[in-house]
Amino acid sequence: MTMTCFERVEAAWNLAEADRVPVAPLVIYFIPYLAGMSFREMLSDPERLAQAAIDHQDLIGDCLHPVMTFLDHQLLLPNAGWDQVTLNWKIFDHFPPEGNIPNAYFDKIIIDDYDDLLENGFAQFVFNRQIDPGVFHRPIDDFIYRGFEYPVLFAQAWRRFVAETGKALMFGARTTIPFEYPIYYRGFPLLIEDLIDQPEKVKAYCEAVVEYEMFLGMKKAMVMGAGEVPGADRLFFQAGYPGPPYFSPGVFDEFIYPTMKRGVDIAVERGFKVHVHLDGDMTLVLDRLAHLVDGLPKGMVMLDFEKTDMKKAKQVLGDKVCIYGNVPAAMLCFGTPEDVETYCRRLIDDCAAGGGFILGTECEAPWNAKPENVRAIIETAEKYGRY
Amino acid sequence: MTTKTEQQILQEVRERLNPPTDKEFDQVAARWLFGKNGPKMLAHAPWSFLLTKIMWKKGEEPWAN
Numbered sequence: 001m002t003m004t005c006f007e008r009v010e011a012a013w014n015l016a017e018a019d020r021v022p023v024a025p026l027v028i029y030f031i032p033y034l035a036g037m038s039f040r041e042m043l044s045d046p047e048r049l050a051q052a053a054i055d056h057q058d059l060i061g062d063c064l065h066p067v068m069t070f071l072d073h074q075l076l077l078p079n080a081g082w083d084q085v086t087l088n089w090k091i092f093d094h095f096p097p098e099g100n101i102p103n104a105y106f107d108k109i110i111i112d113d114y115d116d117l118l119e120n121g122f123a124q125f126v127f128n129r130q131i132d133p134g135v136f137h138r139p140i141d142d143f144i145y146r147g148f149e150y151p152v153l154f155a156q157a158w159r160r161f162v163a164e165t166g167k168a169l170m171f172g173a174r175t176t177i178p179f180e181y182p183i184y185y186r187g188f189p190l191l192i193e194d195l196i197d198q199p200e201k202v203k204a205y206c207e208a209v210v211e212y213e214m215f216l217g218m219k220k221a222m223v224m225g226a227g228e229v230p231g232a233d234r235l236f237f238q239a240g241y242p243g244p245p246y247f248s249p250g251v252f253d254e255f256i257y258p259t260m261k262r263g264v265d266i267a268v269e270r271g272f273k274v275h276v277h278l279d280g281d282m283t284l285v286l287d288r289l290a291h292l293v294d295g296l297p298k299g300m301v302m303l304d305f306e307k308t309d310m311k312k313a314k315q316v317l318g319d320k321v322c323i324y325g326n327v328p329a330a331m332l333c334f335g336t337p338e339d340v341e342t343y344c345r346r347l348i349d350d351c352a353a354g355g356g357f358i359l360g361t362e363c364e365a366p367w368n369a370k371p372e373n374v375r376a377i378i379e380t381a382e383k384y385g386r387y
Numbered sequence: 388m389t390t391k392t393e394q395q396i397l398q399e400v401r402e403r404l405n406p407p408t409d410k411e412f413d414q415v416a417a418r419w420l421f422g423k424n425g426p427k428m429l430a431h432a433p434w435s436f437l438l439t440k441i442m443w444k445k446g447e448e449p450w451a452n
Contacts, residue, residue: 006393077420121422212419218406227401230393271403 005062006168006230009358013273013322014299017355021348021385023061024170025327025377026364031056033367038093043070046150046157054164059371061359061378063170063231066158067224071151072174076143078122079216080238081176081184086110086125088132095367110185114194114201118208155224162229171275172224172232175217175267177239178206178259195251206259214266221272234273234302237263242278249284257288264292268300275324279363281307286316293321306363311350318356326362327377332369337376344380352385359385 003011003019011018032042035052042049053064072082073089082089092098110130111117117124125131158169182191182202194202217235218226226233239260243252264274282289282305293301305313305325313323325347331339344359351357359381365374389397407415417425428435 004390004393006396007390010396117422119422121418121420121425123420208419212415215407215412215415219412222406226406227397227404230389230397233400233404270405270407271400272406 005166009062009168009170009231012355012358013302015319015322015354015356017387020387021352021357021359021381022063023359023378023381023385024063024065024324025059025061025361025374026065026170027056027059027361027369027374028053028065028364029367030365030369030374031059033095034059034371039095040091040093043073043091046070046154047160050157050161053161057165057167059374059378060165060167061381063168064161065170065236066154066161067169067171067174067220067236071154071220074138074142074146076147077125078181080174080213081180084138085131085135087184088135109187109190111182111205114198114205118201118204151220151223155229159225159229169224169229169231169234171221171234171236172226172229173217173220174236174238175213175263177237177242177256177263178209178213179242179256180238180240181205181209183241195255199255202255203258206255207262210259210263211266214263218267218270218272226272233271234275235267237267237274237276239277240279242280242282243285244281244283246280249288252285253288257285257292261292261294264301265296268296273300273302275302275304277304277363278308279306281309283309283312286313290317290320302358304360310347314351314353314357318351318354322356322358323351324358324360326360328362329364329366329369332361332365332373335370335373337372340373340376341380344377345384348380348385352387355387 001019005022008018008020008022009024012022029042032049032052034056037045037048037052049070053060053066072079073084073091075083076085077083078086084091110125161167162169182194182205186194191202214235221232221235224232237260239256241247242256242260243249247256260276264276267274276292286308289303292303299322302322302324303313303317305323308326310323310325313325317323327340327343327347331343347359359377361377413429414426417429419425421428
């Protein structure tokens with residue numbers, strides 16, 4: 001019996017076999033580029049963004065990842081680690097290479113004293129002299145619009161997408177692991193020193209962030225329609241630098257995993273599912289990741305891998321948690337549909353048995369991916385992914 | 388148009404969800420924004436926001452120069 005997109009993906013989350021392997025490449029940057037939208041429009045015009053997704057629904061698969069950077073980039077205060085003020089994101093009209101979103105992760109220090117931050121809170125970020133005064137050229141009305149009115153309009157647009165396409169949302173809100181914040185606000189070199197010189201302060205900082213981060217994510221998911229819109233109850237828990245090759249397994253164990261687990265627990269305890277997006281190659285820490293679902297009901301967590309060995313991931317995690325991945329971004333840009341099909345067939349062979357696998361991209365399909373390659377991911381699931 | 392199975396899944400989600408109340412969220416947000424001063428700021432809002440003046444980083448207040 002043929003399942004709907006939502007039913008198929010839910011089955012995978014619950015470690016059950018669906019009618020076929022669900023497929024959901026991350027295409028939310030690629031589609032607006034294909035539709036001729038500017039980068040600025042992509043971040044400002046949710047109706048047009050949703051329409052672009054409706055028009056290119058043959059490149060989406062079963063679910064779409066709508067809530068990536070679009071809600072967070074132009075906010076006043078840190079929001080899932082990405083806001084415009086502290087990081088001075090510049091929004092250009094064009095996609096690369098004409099335009100880009102350079103960031104300031106590595107060339108300024110927003111946090112210069114952990115104690116001060118822990119004692120007096122994050123409000124002081126706005127009053128920090130490291131902040132580029134240029135970001136305050138935006139009127140306060142615009143910050144208020146972005147924080148409170150835009151998310152409602154954004155949610156309305158994606159409800160229309162779901163109603164018109166019959167597809168589900170991959171998640172309803174974006175959150176980030178606490179350890180990501182000091183990377184943004186201290187920069188890599190200083191953070192590495194901190195891990196040696198003041199490890200307890202880094203840990204205290206991560207603990208201070210996690211509850212707010214997850215509460216905010218749940219609040220955003222409710223605006224997106226959690227419980228009413230298929231998939232909106234899932235929180236995307238981003239981990240851009242969660243372990244190897246950026247940090248050693250030892251650093252992962254001591255600094256990253258504890259508040260990653262705490263974040264998952266906070267959300268699941270309140271009934272939200274957590275889509276943990278793990279960039280890098282987590283093969284060396286798969287055994288540890290298996291404990292992320294300890295004490296939690298089945299079907300509430302999904303692990304989304306970038307460079308990780310998927311066959312090994314299935315062996316270690318297959319009976320515990322749904323896994324997602326991982327067609328290489330470079331293959332989508334420079335390979336052929338045949339290359340993609342071969343890669344996807346191997347993923348299906350390695351990971352699909354028994355359910356609990358969603359075929360997807362390695363992080364994301366780049367804006368300049370070839371449409372025929374993205375289409376090949378979906379067609380391979382339809383052709384070779386039958387249970 | 389959702390199927391019966393989809394409606395059932397969504398019903399289960401609704402029964403499961405227990406999102407933070409506004410009060411819970413405000414408490415967590417106040418701690419995050421104002422650190423140890425969070426509960427006090429929240430208890431005396433909106434007048435307490437005047438206190439932000441004394442919370443500005445020493446030497447970095449806009450009136451410092």
